[in-house]
Amino acid sequence: MAEALTLGIDVGSTTSKCVILRDGTELLASSLIPAGTGTSGPGRALAAALEEAGVQRGQLAAVTATGYGRNSFDGADFVVSELSCHAAGAAALMPGVRTVVDIGGQDAKVLHVNPAGKLERFLMNDKCAAGTGRFLEVMARVLELDVSELAEMDEKATGNVTISSTCTVFAESEVISQLAKNVDLHDLVAGIHASVAVRAAGLMRRLGITEPVGMTGGVARNAGVVRALEKELGVCIAVSPLSQLAGAYGAAVYGWNKTRRDPN
């Protein structure tokens, strides 16, 4: 049988991510554009992935859209919730994982995946920026850092600075107060990471934690948050280099499963 190429596209609120798989397992191409739904982002992500794979859209057996902007993406063969896609993506990237925590730009989710890699149960966060990528962006801005620098800062932390507020606005003023006291910046970043970890841990405990645990979403690239979450929960957290693409990856896997069963 001819190889089947499937594409998954995750159209988020601030980023568009695309993954092309061969036979549902081999990664041919991926793209990440920092522009989300309603912008040129999705189109550019699609084009970039196709170019990297060296294929035309017509050669794809299936295009599956997921993410916040999935319903407005043109020409998807399948549209699937990002919860199912993150579950499928995590199962493929971190085989055997049972609990997946996804901290994205705007929200956080916890997923329970069964041994076969299917979504069983899930929980999403309260409508609040605290504990999401947005929170980290706000804090980074206050500290005059780039978000990408946060993990490195955390590594050199020696002390303990607690940022306790549940409200992003309150937390911001807490951070500013700490800065005014000339507290060590590394310790402050560690405190900010701990704050995100506490929020995520709370969500995870509500759903229940079955190991192994894996993390997806953009914030998974922040080793400081991952470490803080491991410490908070007392469990190991697996992270894949492709964690931020887990949604798109899962969407491509979904498309593969669908076409394999019904090649028409």
Added chain:
Amino acid sequence: MTESEEKKPAKIVLRELQDRIAQDAWDAKRRGEKVGWCASNFPQEITTAMGIPVVYPENMGAAVGAKGGGQRMCEHAEGMGYSNDLCSYSRINFAYTDLKRCEELEIPFPDFLLCCNNICNCMIKWYENLALALDVPLILIDIPHLDAVTCDADRVKYIRAQFDDCIAQLEAITGKKMDYDRLKEVMDVSQRSSRAWLRAVGYMSAEPSPFSGFDIFNNMAVACVGRGTVEAAEAFEQLADEYEALAKDGKSTFKGEEKYRILFEGIACWSNLKFTYKTLQSRGINLTASIYGPAFSFLYGSLDELMAAYSYVPNSNCFERELQLRVDDAIRNKVDGAIFHMNRSCKHWSGNLYEMERQFREKTGVPTVAFDGDQSDPRCFSEAQYETRIDALVELMEENKRKEGGA
């Protein structure tokens, strides 16, 4: 006690009494007696007269918050699925019910629950869940929110019927019988305690106040858990005498000069007690008016009046009565300003707070500020916000003083 022995200050007597009452409950539990969990404004005359030990989960919530365990326990409750929107006392209690331990404070687990909603209806939901989780009987005395200034005969009749019903149920559960002569005694002692407490807090009207107003938050615990006992009555009388003596000499236990006098509206921020206190004390601000004065003084004569008294619990009444209590207190105690605590845990207290602040300002003419906080969840409080607002209040109070001085 010989005359040469130094008498312990009332503050200490009250603290030791509080500890003894808590220990008695533990001892009773270990002896195999039935112990209950009780709502803070439940008619304690019943349990005191029947010699039934009870403990108060709300007080535990306050204590755990004050000792720094609020966040940890609330987070555990949230892990159980409880929304962080809910009263932090109840979240702390749900966590305790699940964990069966709490490093800050532990209370014996109950054989029955006594609920009263005169302070809020969340009490009913909280205790429903406890009854299910602990599989124990729940007795409710429903005291409907009062939409008028006085408690009418229909309400008294309904409350009385539940009061009597409660006694019957407790007799069946504990095997102890209600002695109505003893009940009369307890009612008299409770009056004695209430009057003494009122007298004590009444000295806040002296200039300067003879004590640091935040002490009310600590001393009132016994007003809640022990006012039916002679020891409590004596301790409050001693407290009142101490304040009287200080007031006579123009002295005070308040550290520093009392530059400004304020009404503090709302529950204390137990988890941030030191900070909320220090911010005021360091600026010479003393609390000289608080609803917790009248809150724990239930004044009545007959049994029917007792029923009505329990429906006059602050916040259980119509807006006009509530406002007047604060205004009268503020004027009598000559406040320069007022601080309104918007307590995230308490929708009941917060629901009319904005309008109350406005009308209070109108009627008293003093400046006010409001701040966001919580009784036992430290995550809902911002030090920076509180400080900024207190500083603003000081500026307004200072401006007023200047104007008065110049006139």
Added chain:
Amino acid sequence: MSTIRELLDELQRVSGNPRAQLDAALEQGKKAVGVLPYFCPEELVYAAGMRPFGLWGAEMQANESKRYYPAFICSLLHTALELGLRGALNGLSAIMVPICCDSLKGFGANWKYGVGETIPVIDVAWAENRKIAAGAEFTRSQFRKVLGRLEEIAGRRVSDADITAAVAVYNENRKALRAFSAAAAKHPETVSPADRCAAIKAGYFMDRAEHTKKIASLTEALNALPEQPWKGLRVVTTGILADSPALLQILADNHIAIAGDQIAQESAFFRTETPVTADPVLGMAQRLGLVEGCSVLFDPGKQRGRELVQMAKDAKADGILWVMTKFCDPEEYDYVPVKRMADAAGIPLLAVEVDQQMVNYEQARSAVEAFAEVLRSD
């Protein structure tokens, strides 16, 4: 089929524009009294010859109301107050306000000082200790007190016979709605979640007897339809309000039918009849002792959970959808034990937060879609 569609559309128009109903009643020379949830004795308003007008808030932004209520009070009360403050409820002769939750306890004063005395507040108290005789007696006394206020407003005496007749009208309406709910559950291909909600909700704004007629016709026509297989999913709902157009559309988009409900705005109104008693007001009081499954009525055994699980089983539902009103304390307290009961019974339960001030329902859409995906794969 066109009769059914016409009836559904008419009821959609009624519940989509409550103000038009109020205006129609006023034009007829009727007075109208606003009724805030829950369980207010609206039969007494009807008995006094006035129109009971349901106040369930609205899908809108509340701004003025935030001068009175802090942000962490539910949208039902924020938007109901907002409507009053904006003058959108002018024409009402009074509003009935119960005290069964802490947020409601503050409503009367906020309304009084915000909206003013042109629409006076009638406080409604009842016994939470609702199963004891003294409780029913207290509730009866309070409802009689409310009756006195209503008589003043209506400018006429209301006899027990008037009340008995009104109770009969309401019981007929409840019976008709129960039959409709069953018929709608059998025909999700014809009655969408939004249709079902609108049909029930319309009764709060139009004349009850008229509503009964429409509902009865609708039910008859539905029952005459041949039963069609439903390839979608079936859920029972629980919560305070399940009337968000966005959420109802999301359910329809995902082919999720409502097989039954335990919603305060819906079956809490119609699943229990008022007992017919010599003193009709006593029967109304006793009804409160009979209703189960509502988070604002004292429920020490958490009957709500048991009833919900049984309802899901009886309806052969695929799952339970908890439409969680944001900032609702009673619902948030109930969630933990009731969820446990659903889990123990092996019934999947999804809680989706709703807020009448919320514009963006994408999170709810993802959650419902994922829930449907999970249910379908089972």
